[in-house]
Amino acid sequence: MIRFDDVEVTFGEHRAVSHLNLEIQEGEFFTLLGPSGCGKTTALRALAGFVEPTGGRILIDGRDVTRVPSEKRGVGMVFQNYALFPSMNVRDNIAFGLSVQKVSKADQRRRVNEVADRTGLASSQLDKNVAELSGGQQQRVAIARALALTPSILLLDEPLSNLDAKLRVQLREQLKELQHEVGVTTVYVTHDQEEALTLSDRIAVLDAGTLQQVGTPEEIYDRSATPFVCRFIGENNRLTPAQLVSLGGALDATSESYVRPEKLHLAPVGDTTSAPASFEGSIVDRTYHGSHSVYTVAVEDAALRVSVPAGAAAHQWSPGDAVRVDVDPRWVLQYPAA
């Protein structure tokens, strides 16, 4: 188990991480998520032992490692740019840490074959130069290199961000499978909310060095704890006071309020099915996304975006059509006005 106990990291006057308290469980896939500059890499580097906290403690399995050198913490790290050695072949890259530790050649060979097998690298690739490999294969080499030292914790800093969109989605799935197979406690850093939602057992959302929320992907998405989390994760509509009033009293019209586009549903005006609450609106626009369409609907004094899955829509709406917009008030996220 990993514990951040009131960890603070300052660079000169700048506080990159403040009062960070986290507990990460054994075997968990845990993600630090937030916009660029929010302190994710700094928190990860503090855990790895590359940055010394200016306050607080970091514990691994109950042991205070705050001042323990990196190589004695049992952590393996994969960097954003992989930091592979371009002049070495795949085998030597994977064996690098082992050779630094003066592990015998025979044991290095055995260990490299083992992790290559586990990370899905074919033995025919081991003698290739890393520069000959695709981005996806290089990423496997970087993970294999980190795993070669049998770390108890694997740290990954935006390992997919240098890859094109399609490969990123593929590797995301493979990474999840790999972590499941290996079972190693993983702390993953990303600014990509979709990546975080699909990969993680739990997510910590950071803003400007401050923890906003820790929870499962569902909790983070459906029950965002702060307006920042709500706006950062997924799409949302901010409801105006006039819209809240027109919903008829189920909600507090003075609160900062949001609802996600797929939580709204369109029905014909005069539809006989009942809904917990609804607005009256008129269609302004529709954009087609293949798997779903997004309708822009004028409601009271502002427009709402409504996401409708392809095939689920019994109606195709056109601009000018009057519609009923149904919403269950429990999907409206409300925060006390600032």
Ligand SMILES: Nc1ncnc2c1ncn2[C@@H]1O[C@H](COP(=O)(O)OP(=O)(O)O)[C@@H](O)[C@H]1O
């Ligand atoms: N070695 C450093 N010296 C000074 N400032 C740094 C250093 N590393 C990071 N920072 C600053 O700390 C903040 C957090 O950086 P970082 O942890 O890299 O954010 P993230 O990984 O979330 O993008 C940023 O404002 C960054 O400029």
Ligand SMILES: [Mg+2]
């Ligand atoms: Mg970073």
